Amino acid sequence: MTTRLSATLLVALLAGCTAAPEVRPTARPATAPAAPEPTTPAGLLPGLPLDGLSPDQQAILAGWARETFCYCGCPHTVSQCLRGHGGCHHAPRMARLASALVRAGAGPRELAERVTGYYAGFAANKRVALDLAVADPPLGTPAAPVALAEFSDFTCPFCQLLRPALERFVETHPGRVRLHYKPYPIESHPGAVEAAQAAEWARDHGIFWPFHDKLFQDPHAGSAAMAAWATELGQDGADLGAALESKRLLPRVTASRAEGRAVGLKATPTVYVNGRELPVLSADLLEFVLELALEDEEEWLKGRGWSRDAEER
Numbered sequence: 001m002t003t004r005l006s007a008t009l010l011v012a013l014l015a016g017c018t019a020a021p022e023v024r025p026t027a028r029p030a031t032a033p034a035a036p037e038p039t040t041p042a043g044l045l046p047g048l049p050l051d052g053l054s055p056d057q058q059a060i061l062a063g064w065a066r067e068t069f070c071y072c073g074c075p076h077t078v079s080q081c082l083r084g085h086g087g088c089h090h091a092p093r094m095a096r097l098a099s100a101l102v103r104a105g106a107g108p109r110e111l112a113e114r115v116t117g118y119y120a121g122f123a124a125n126k127r128v129a130l131d132l133a134v135a136d137p138p139l140g141t142p143a144a145p146v147a148l149a150e151f152s153d154f155t156c157p158f159c160q161l162l163r164p165a166l167e168r169f170v171e172t173h174p175g176r177v178r179l180h181y182k183p184y185p186i187e188s189h190p191g192a193v194e195a196a197q198a199a200e201w202a203r204d205h206g207i208f209w210p211f212h213d214k215l216f217q218d219p220h221a222g223s224a225a226m227a228a229w230a231t232e233l234g235q236d237g238a239d240l241g242a243a244l245e246s247k248r249l250l251p252r253v254t255a256s257r258a259e260g261r262a263v264g265l266k267a268t269p270t271v272y273v274n275g276r277e278l279p280v281l282s283a284d285l286l287e288f289v290l291e292l293a294l295e296d297e298e299e300w301l302k303g304r305g306w307s308r309d310a311e312e313r
Contacts, residue, residue, distance in 0.1 A: 037066075038083070040062075041062035043083075044062040044065055044079045044083070045061065045065055045082060045095060047082060048061075048082065048092070048096070048099060049099075050099075052103065053102065053103065057102045057103070060106075061095075061098060061102050062079070063108065064078075064098055064108065064111050064112060064115075065078040065082070065098070066079050068094075070088060070090050070091045070094065071090060071094055071119045071306065072088070072306040073306065074090075076088070076091075078094055078095055082095060090306065093292055093296065094119075097115060097289075097292055098111060098115055100285050100288060101114050101115065101279075103285070104285070114279060117279075118279055121276040121277065122276060122296070122300050126276060127274065127275030127276050128264075128275050128276075128277075129275060130182070130263070130272060131259065132147060132149060132180045134252070134256070135149065135181060136180070136203075137203075137209075138178035138180045139167060139171075139179040139181075140173075140174065140177060140178035141175045143175075144175055144176055144177050145176070145298075145301060146176060146177040146178070146273065146274055146294060146298065146301075147177075147178055147180060147273075147274055148166070148177060148178065148179045148180065148271055148272070148273060149182055149271065149272040149275075150166065150179060150180070150182060150269050150271050150272075151182045151183075151184040151265055151269060151271075152181060152183070152268055153183075153184055153186050153189060153192050153196075153268045153269075154185070154195040154199070154212075154216055155185070155186070155189040155191055155195060155220065156186065156189065156192075156269070158268065159216075159268055159269045160219075162269055162286055165286040165287050166269075166271070166286065166290070169290045173294065176294065176298070181199075181208075181212060182256050182259070182260070183196035183199060183200065183253050183256045183257070184256060184257050184260045184268050184270075185253060186268065190220065191219065191221075192219075193250070194223070194244060195215050195219055195221075195226075196253045196256075197243065197244055197247065197249045197250055197253055198243075198244060199211060199212055199215060200253060201239075201243045201244075202233075202235075202240075205235045205236075207233040207234070210233055211230070211233060214229050223240075223241050223244045223245075224241070226240060226241075227240050273294075273297055274297055274301075278290070278293055
């Protein structure tokens with residue numbers, strides 16, 4: 001297992017992101033609502049489910065919503081948009097992300113930093129350039145405009161936990177998103193490097209995804225078992241055995257790990273959405289975060305920035 005994994009978060013959240021001026025909410029004076037401002041979290045956050053949040057967590061979320069401006073640049077805080085700006089579709093998404101972060105254990109300072117970092121990540125200078133051609137074929141429609149790049153280790157228990165939700169998301173959003181698997185085996189994990197090499201052999205022989213599934217089902221299989229899988233899938237198992245013995249695919253795996261380190265990867269799995277790091281929370285929140293990220297990315301691609309709501313144009 002990799003470093004910086006806490007008991008609360010199954011995978012590291014975005015770390016060290018700073019606000020980018022070109023996507024940071026414009027801090028213009030907000031228009032005060034006609035009615036007195038509510039004093040309870042439920043009143044400040046209408047429409048946002050608060051069940052399961054402790055009173056302290058609700059207070060953290062409500063305080064953030066009172067002070068933070070909607071990221072689309074409208075002259076309202078998130079709370080004001082939720083209470084009186086019915087046409088705003090940005091604030092509810094922003095509040096849902098904040099709620100997920102609070103549920104995952106974020107305090108006031110971390111919450112503000114993580115939300116700001118998420119939206120700052122849409123700027124071109126915050127995205128990383130990844131070589132996706134070496135990670136073909138993707139799962140999903142190859143021409144889909146939103147590319148997920150996952151750095152993963154077949155022997156990592158956290159990768160195994162997140163994998164079903166990640167693949168299900170791609171399969172249920174045909175034509176919109178695709179998934180590229182990039183190996184990042186942890187050298188201290190027994191069999192991780194060998195499994196990554198076997199997967200690259202399968203990639204070269206047109207059986208990557210079914211072989212990938214078998215590796216996740218039995219990540220500590222030996223070379224004889226992997227050769228049998230190759231034969232079962234219609235390829236030359238003996239050639240796979242020879243490739244593992246000679247380590248001829250090790251340079252490719254090493255290059256993938258080097259690419260991950262170069263872009264600041266800290267844990268497996270780490271997922272990038274068109275080059276911006278996805279804040280992966282617990283496995284049960286992954287689909288929510290993916291849906292949010294896809295909606296935001298599609299809006300960003302369509303308008304090369306955030307769209308303004310009709311009431312604010």
